[in-house]
Structures are given as structure tokens and as C-alpha cells.
Amino acid sequence: MRADAVVLGAGMVGISVAVHLQSRGRSTVLVDRRGAAEETSFGNAGLIQREGVYPYGFPHDFGALVRYGTNRTIDAYYHPSALVEIAPFLWKYWKHSRRRRHAAIARLYSRLIEHCVTEHDTLAAAAGATELIRRDGWIRAFRTNEKRDRGFAEAESWKREFGLAYRALDARALAEAEPHLAPVLSGGIHWTEPTTVVDPNALALAYVRLFERLGGRFVQGNAATLEADGALWRLRTAAGPLEAGAAVVALGPWADVLTRALGYALPLAVKRGYHMHYRAAGTATLNRPVLDSESGYCLAPMARGIRLTTGAEFALRDAIRTPVQLGRAEPIARNLFPLAERLDTEPWMGARPCTPDMMPIIGPAPRHANLWFAFGHAHHGLTLGPVTGRLVAEMMTGEAPFVDPAPYRADRF
Ligand SMILES: Cc1cc2nc3c(=O)[nH]c(=O)nc-3n(C[C@H](O)[C@H](O)[C@H](O)COP(=O)(O)OP(=O)(O)OC[C@H]3O[C@@H](n4cnc5c(N)ncnc54)[C@H](O)[C@@H]3O)c2cc1C
Numbered sequence: 001m002r003a004d005a006v007v008l009g010a011g012m013v014g015i016s017v018a019v020h021l022q023s024r025g026r027s028t029v030l031v032d033r034r035g036a037a038e039e040t041s042f043g044n045a046g047l048i049q050r051e052g053v054y055p056y057g058f059p060h061d062f063g064a065l066v067r068y069g070t071n072r073t074i075d076a077y078y079h080p081s082a083l084v085e086i087a088p089f090l091w092k093y094w095k096h097s098r099r100r101r102h103a104a105i106a107r108l109y110s111r112l113i114e115h116c117v118t119e120h121d122t123l124a125a126a127a128g129a130t131e132l133i134r135r136d137g138w139i140r141a142f143r144t145n146e147k148r149d150r151g152f153a154e155a156e157s158w159k160r161e162f163g164l165a166y167r168a169l170d171a172r173a174l175a176e177a178e179p180h181l182a183p184v185l186s187g188g189i190h191w192t193e194p195t196t197v198v199d200p201n202a203l204a205l206a207y208v209r210l211f212e213r214l215g216g217r218f219v220q221g222n223a224a225t226l227e228a229d230g231a232l233w234r235l236r237t238a239a240g241p242l243e244a245g246a247a248v249v250a251l252g253p254w255a256d257v258l259t260r261a262l263g264y265a266l267p268l269a270v271k272r273g274y275h276m277h278y279r280a281a282g283t284a285t286l287n288r289p290v291l292d293s294e295s296g297y298c299l300a301p302m303a304r305g306i307r308l309t310t311g312a313e314f315a316l317r318d319a320i321r322t323p324v325q326l327g328r329a330e331p332i333a334r335n336l337f338p339l340a341e342r343l344d345t346e347p348w349m350g351a352r353p354c355t356p357d358m359m360p361i362i363g364p365a366p367r368h369a370n371l372w373f374a375f376g377h378a379h380h381g382l383t384l385g386p387v388t389g390r391l392v393a394e395m396m397t398g399e400a401p402f403v404d405p406a407p408y409r410a411d412r413f
Contacts, residue, residue, distance in 0.1 A: 011041035030211065037200070041204050155189045188290070249365075255268065267355065273349070278339040296311045362391055
């Protein structure tokens with residue numbers, strides 16, 4: 001097999017890169033060792049976070065640090081045995097999360113985020129998958145007046161700086177918007193511009209079908225077999241040997257396995273997370289995803305049921321699954337919304353691929369010709385898949401990039 005490009009990894013990011021390359025006339029083979037979108041892109045909360053201009057930082061207030069130190073919170077949990085190995089990452093992450101640095105990062109990051117809804121809409125329309133995307137925004141709910149008012153002030157400052165739209169809901173307005181939530185909330189921020197996906201796996205598969213309709217080919221293979229041969233890249237796949245003019249690494253949380261083998265020491269780590277689906281009891285409905293922000297979990301209405309997703313688990317990527325946060329969140333969620341029985345036999349787990357400065361790595365590999373990186377999207381890989389796909393494809397084909405790609409290059413580390 002010969003192709004202009006091979007894209008390694010068929011999560012939301014790799015699929016989007018492949019669609020954009022193929023639609024620019026570059027014959028592209030998309031490779032995954034599994035089926036498409038069966039890993040991290042399968043199980044997220046489905047938020048296309050137009051408001052997510054501040055990537056999730058490491059908390060700096062003393063109270064939060066003490067709380068996290070006890071390892072008893074729902075929003076963050078860590079494996080004590082992993083701390084030594086991930087300490088260098090955490091230290092850098094903490095430094096990048098300092099107020100001024102975080103604000104500077106947000107200004108760079110927002111240039112990607114601002115296109116997330118429109119880039120998804122373009123792909124979803126071409127893929128005939130617009131019915132998977134809902135336009136009711138999502139709600140960040142609060143339990144105390146103090147946190148709510150602080151949240152409103154932050155939303156207002158983001159509105160001023162980034163032009164984001166929101167509705168400030170007091171307890172009554174929140175109850176009107178989501179009548180089946182228990183009256184235990186003090187209010188919420190209704191982010192009105194983000195869109196949400198009712199089945200993230202189905203959306204990714206619709207993009208794969210679009211890629212194939214455009215003439216692209218999806219095959220199974222192991223990225224570890226990638227070898228440089230002069231100006232070409234060779235890979236062994238289930239459909240036979242492949243020879244490609246360029247290779248794109250879009251392996252999400254596994255990217256460092258390949259980049260390390262190629263001689264790059266990139267500071268990557270993962271924040272793992274879990275989900276479980278529930279049937280909504282009786283006639284209860286949830287109109288849009290709700291983040292119970294002071295408890296630290298999200299409830300999202302999905303095609304399969306109500307999906308509860310958990311916050312960050314700091315652990316080694318391949319360590320044994322420990323759905324502790326799900327166990328802690330479930331009783332609290334049941335008191336907030338009438339959840340009936342669990343619909344999955346086991347909790348699903350995924351690993352958010354993270355960099356310490358909270359921005360993805362997008363662009364040319366520093367020391368190899370015709371090798372490109374597209375990974376490290378952390379909490380926003382669903383959100384930023386199509387934006388990344390377009391940006392990478394524009395760079396690879398010599399078009400003027402629609403966003404200045406300089407801040408996201410690998411050589412910043
Ligand atoms: C609980 C949870 C909730 C989340 N909620 C949201 C949300 O609401 N909004 C949002 O934007 N993001 C969310 N995220 C983050 C988002 O899901 C990820 O950022 C995104 O899925 C990453 O996509 P990816 O394509 O980079 O990686 P992946 O989807 O993991 O894709 C990588 C692919 O590489 C393949 N692969 C790995 N190794 C090899 C190999 N050796 N050879 C071949 N193939 C290989 C894998 O099989 C996989 O298919 C959430 C994540 C979690 C865990």
C-alpha cells in the first residue's frame with residue numbers, strides 16, 4: 001500500500017486529521033490497533049467546550065491543596081504509588097497554573113477554542129451527523145452562594161476578555177431550566193455557546209465514514225512498527241506493508257510510547273477518568289449536561305442514558321483501574337437527580353493525554369522530516385479534534401494556517 005500520509009491513532013484527533021488531509025486530496029491511511037474511537041474518544045462527557053478558554057489548571061489555593069492531599073475528594077484522586085514518577089510533571093503543571101502564567105496560556109489556547117463549535121459543525125454537516133450534536137449548552141452548577149458568586153464573577157471576566165456568552169442562573173432560574181434536579185443548588189452558569197454530543201463514539205464513527213467516502217482507508221496496525229526509510233515512512237498493517245510520504249502521530253495517551261522510541265523526551269502524563277450510564281428514573285429528564293462543580297462530577301444526557309463522568313485520577317496510564325471517584329460520586333448524584341439502575345456492567349475508563357502547560361502538541365516533529373505531532377489535548381480532545389485536524393492538514397499541505405500554530409509546537413519543551 002502507498003499513501004501520501006499515514007495517521008497513527010483513530011481517536012477524535014487522528015480521525016479529524018485524516019478527514020482534513022483526505023479532503024485536501026492527500027491519499028491518507030488511518031491506522032489504529034483497535035477499532036476507531038474505542039479509547040479516550042469513546043467515553044467523554046460530550047462537551048464541545050466553546051467556553052473552555054482556560055485549560056483546567058492545578059489548584060493554587062491552600063484549602064484546595066489540603067483537601068486534595070487527603071485523597072478523599074471526588075474531583076481528584078491519586079495513586080500514592082505513582083507520585084514519585086509523576087512528580088516532575090505535577091511540579092511543571094503547578095508552575096504553569098500560576099495565575100499570570102495561566103492567563104497567558106489562556107490567551108494562546110483561546111485561539112484554538114474559539115473555532116471548536118464551527119469546525120465540528122462543518123465536519124458533522126459533511127458527515128450527515130448533525131443530529132448527534134445538541135445546542136442547549138451546559139450548566140456549571142453550584143451548591144453554595146459563595147462559590148456561585150465567585151463563578152459568576154469569573155464568567156463575567158471571561159465574557160469581557162474572550163467575548164463568551166452565558167446566563168447567570170439563580171436557584172429559581174436553574175430549577176426552571178432543569179426541573180428534575182433536587183433543590184439543593186444555589187445557581188449555575190449556563191454556558192450557551194458550547195454544543196454537546198449525545199454519543200461521542202457515534203460522532204467519531206460518522207467522521208470515519210466521511211473519511212472513507214472521500215477515498216481514505218482505515219486499517220488496523222501497530223504504530224510501534226513505524227520506521228523511517230529515507231524520505232518515506234514504513235508501517236506494517238493488517239492490510240499489508242504501508243509506505244507513506246508523511247506520518248502523523250495522533251496516539252492520544254499512548255503518544256509518548258512512539259515519540260520516546262523516536263528519541264523525543266516530551267513531558268506527558270495522563271489524568272484518568274471514568275464513566276457509568278444510568279437509566280433516568282420515571283419520567284425524569286436532564287435537558288443538558290450539568291457539572292456539579294463543588295462535588296466534582298458531571299451528569300450528561302446521552303443516547304444510552306445519563307452518563308456520569310468523573311474528574312481527574314492521577315495514576316500511571318496502565319495501572320490497575322480504581323473507580324474510587326465513581327463510587328464516591330454516585331450517591332451524591334443520586335441525591336441530585338433521580339438515577340435508576342446502572343446500565344453498564346463495568347465502569348468505562350479513559351486517560352486524558354496531558355502536557356504540563358495544558359496546551360496540546362500540534363505541528364512538525366523537531367528532528368524528523370515529514371513527521372507531525374497531534375496529541376496532548378487533555379480535557380479537550382473532543383472539543384479540539386476538528387480544529388487540530390484542520391490546522392495540521394493546512395500545515396502539511398502548505399496552506400496558510402487558519403490559526404497561528406507557533407504556540408503549540410513540540411519544540412516549546
Ligand atoms: C471522563 C472523561 C471525560 C471527558 N470529557 C470531555 C469533554 O466533555 N469534552 C472534551 O473535549 N474532552 C473530554 N475528555 C477528553 C477527551 O476524551 C480526550 O482528550 C480525547 O478523546 C483524546 O483524543 P485522542 O484522539 O487524542 O486520543 P484517543 O481517543 O485515546 O485515541 C488514540 C488512539 O490511538 C490508538 N493507539 C494507541 N496505541 C497504538 C498503537 N501502538 N498502534 C496503533 N494505534 C494505537 C488507540 O487505540 C486510540 O484509538 C474527557 C476525557 C475523560 C477521560
